[in-house]
Amino acid sequence: MAPVIELEGLGVRFWQRNILQDLRCTLSGRAIGLLGPNGAGKSTLINTLLGFYPVASGTARVYGYDIRTQTKQIRSLTGYMPEIDCFIAHMTAVSFIRMMGELSGLPSSAALERAHEVLFYVGLGEARYRKLGTYSLGMRQLAKLAQAIVHGPKLVILDEPTNGLDPPARQRMIRLIHEMRDSRELQILLCSHLLRDVEETCDEVLILKAGRQVHYANLEEERRTNKRFLELETAGEDAGFAEAVENLGCACALTSGRRMKVVLPESFVMRDLYRLAEERNVQIRRMNYRRDSLEDIFLKAMENANGRS
Amino acid sequence: MAVHKRSYRGYAGQLTPLWSRCLIVTRYAFKNVFQWKLLTSFFSACFIFPLTCAVGIYVNHNLRLVATLGVRAFFDVDAGFFFHFLRVQGSLAFILTALVGPGLVSPDLANNALPLYFCRPLSRAAYVVGKMLVLVSLLSLITWVPALLLFLLQSTLAGASWMWANLWLAPNIFLGSAIEILVFSMLALALSAWIKRKLAAGAALLAVFFFGAGFGEAANAVMGTHKGDFLNLGGLIHAVQAQLFRQPWRSAISGGSAWMTLLAVSGFCLWLLARKVRAYEVVRG
Numbered sequence: 001m002a003p004v005i006e007l008e009g010l011g012v013r014f015w016q017r018n019i020l021q022d023l024r025c026t027l028s029g030r031a032i033g034l035l036g037p038n039g040a041g042k043s044t045l046i047n048t049l050l051g052f053y054p055v056a057s058g059t060a061r062v063y064g065y066d067i068r069t070q071t072k073q074i075r076s077l078t079g080y081m082p083e084i085d086c087f088i089a090h091m092t093a094v095s096f097i098r099m100m101g102e103l104s105g106l107p108s109s110a111a112l113e114r115a116h117e118v119l120f121y122v123g124l125g126e127a128r129y130r131k132l133g134t135y136s137l138g139m140r141q142l143a144k145l146a147q148a149i150v151h152g153p154k155l156v157i158l159d160e161p162t163n164g165l166d167p168p169a170r171q172r173m174i175r176l177i178h179e180m181r182d183s184r185e186l187q188i189l190l191c192s193h194l195l196r197d198v199e200e201t202c203d204e205v206l207i208l209k210a211g212r213q214v215h216y217a218n219l220e221e222e223r224r225t226n227k228r229f230l231e232l233e234t235a236g237e238d239a240g241f242a243e244a245v246e247n248l249g250c251a252c253a254l255t256s257g258r259r260m261k262v263v264l265p266e267s268f269v270m271r272d273l274y275r276l277a278e279e280r281n282v283q284i285r286r287m288n289y290r291r292d293s294l295e296d297i298f299l300k301a302m303e304n305a306n307g308r309s
Numbered sequence: 310m311a312v313h314k315r316s317y318r319g320y321a322g323q324l325t326p327l328w329s330r331c332l333i334v335t336r337y338a339f340k341n342v343f344q345w346k347l348l349t350s351f352f353s354a355c356f357i358f359p360l361t362c363a364v365g366i367y368v369n370h371n372l373r374l375v376a377t378l379g380v381r382a383f384f385d386v387d388a389g390f391f392f393h394f395l396r397v398q399g400s401l402a403f404i405l406t407a408l409v410g411p412g413l414v415s416p417d418l419a420n421n422a423l424p425l426y427f428c429r430p431l432s433r434a435a436y437v438v439g440k441m442l443v444l445v446s447l448l449s450l451i452t453w454v455p456a457l458l459l460f461l462l463q464s465t466l467a468g469a470s471w472m473w474a475n476l477w478l479a480p481n482i483f484l485g486s487a488i489e490i491l492v493f494s495m496l497a498l499a500l501s502a503w504i505k506r507k508l509a510a511g512a513a514l515l516a517v518f519f520f521g522a523g524f525g526e527a528a529n530a531v532m533g534t535h536k537g538d539f540l541n542l543g544g545l546i547h548a549v550q551a552q553l554f555r556q557p558w559r560s561a562i563s564g565g566s567a568w569m570t571l572l573a574v575s576g577f578c579l580w581l582l583a584r585k586v587r588a589y590e591v592v593r594g
Contacts (some may be wrong), residue, residue: 050428052588053340072327072430080428090341102333103429105324114320121317147425153319185319 009058029204089133334439412495
């Protein structure tokens with residue numbers, strides 16, 4: 001897939017303070033997650049890509065357009081949902097979205113048609129003639145999403161889209177992001193400090209900490225190649241049990257007397273393990289079955305970053 | 310696609326040219342301005358004086374009516390007439406600026422809406438031009454446009470000899486109004502950007518003109534100088550117009566100094582706007 005964002009030693013500095021330092025990465029997923037703790041520089045990176053902040057060193061490209069010199073082209077191709085609460089209180093949702101569509105280049109009639117469509121799409125169809133100032137927080141988040149997609153951008157940048165949403169509203173937002181991603185009409189850059197949001201929607205993730213890139217992961221690939229772990233606690237005559245498990249194609253490590261960690265191959269069938277335990281008269285007292293989650297990846301990245309600093 | 314089909318689809322239609330985007334800002338700002346009935350009424354009232362003048366000019370040339378009333382003419386249409394016409398309309402233009410100007414940028418700043426404008430292919434300059442066009446067009450419609458129409462009416466009725474003798478007035482009508490419109494618009498937009506509350510921005514605009522004039526007078530009286538006149542923006546505008554229309558003016562400030570001061574004020578306002586009209590402000594920390 002063609003790269004969406006290419007970071008080439010990107011650095012941003014405000015008053016002698018480095019906010020972003022030497023970011024180097026190529027991102028090309030359908031949904032790209034930008035993860036990091038608060039103050040990591042996620043929003044600064046987004047704002048720099050959109051040309052809001054000046055670049056101090058290096059550069060970046062969005063769909064091949066340089067952020068230093070081709071911001072207009074980049075802005076034509078992107079839709080942006082900011083983190084902050086922003087709207088025009090005295091306007092109705094439909095006229096607000098229409099205006100945003102027109103500012104993105106849609107002719108007036110097309111903008112009106114698209115405004116109605118996207119408001120229905122995000123679930124604000126019935127409230128589209130209400131003034132934005134009367135909307136609840138959840139509705140305003142949806143209106144912000146609507147203005148970001150009204151012009152049919154190639155890349156939509158969502159900055160903390162689930163901030164302040166209750167669980168049903170969050171679910172609705174995540175569902176919309178899923179649908180947009182699966183429509184294959186656009187690519188998504190999702191910036192969040194919530195691992196769950198990124199894990200549920202993204203196939204690629206860039207982790208930042210203190211303005212530095214600490215990890216890049218292709219989640220799809222990680223999910224495919226992640227080894228599956230089993231933690232077993234056994235009782236009974238288990239001499240040679242570990243060896244027998246290894247003969248099934250697993251990698252085995254005894255952590256204490258009766259506990260072992262087993263790395264399972266893709267083709268492993270759990271029934272074989274039960275059969276083996278029965279044959280050897282071994283009781284399986286406890287069995288934890290898990291994959292490496294994004295949380296593990298994130299925590300490892302944070303630990304590595306701490307180790308480096 | 311019907312609106313009830315709730316699925317996402319991209320847009321592959323025509324796009325409008327980049328240069329026209331600032332006019333969209335203007336159009337929506339106009340729509341908002343004329344939602345206020347008081348303002349619409351006031352704007353309509355601003356045409357009463359030009360219409361009265363037009364009727365006066367027509368009557369001036371209605372020989373039968375003039376003979377019936379036993380007068381030579383109701384008034385002379387010359388440089389003095391246009392100078393006073395612009396002073397009257399200028400006062401109305403100031404009130405209109407105070408009503409419209411503060412509501413142009415401040416709501417966008419108060420609602421944090423600027424990132425939504427600037428994440429699109431719309432530059433900060435285009436945004437300011439778009440907002441400024443609202444004031445420029447409204448103020449033009451009540452200042453130099455009716456003045457030039459009166460000039461044309463008088464030329465038509467008085468004949469070519471009058472027109473050729475007074476042709477120098479036409480560009481000066483435009484110039485005198487243009488500097489006034491520029492100063493009013495820039496000041497209103499800058500104050501609207503710096504003071505996020507609409508009412509406070511309106512009050513600040515009045516204060517700049519009236520307190521500035523009062524403070525300048527006080528400074529003149531206390532220090533025995535005329536430098537205080539530089540703080541009187543209204544006086545400076547009138548000094549420029551008096552010079553353009555070759556009218557006597559009591560201020561000690563020359564036309565050239567008044568021009569320079571007004572252009573400097575406009576430049577300062579532009580700098581203020583450049584500081585404030587941004588997607589995000591970077592706070593020094």
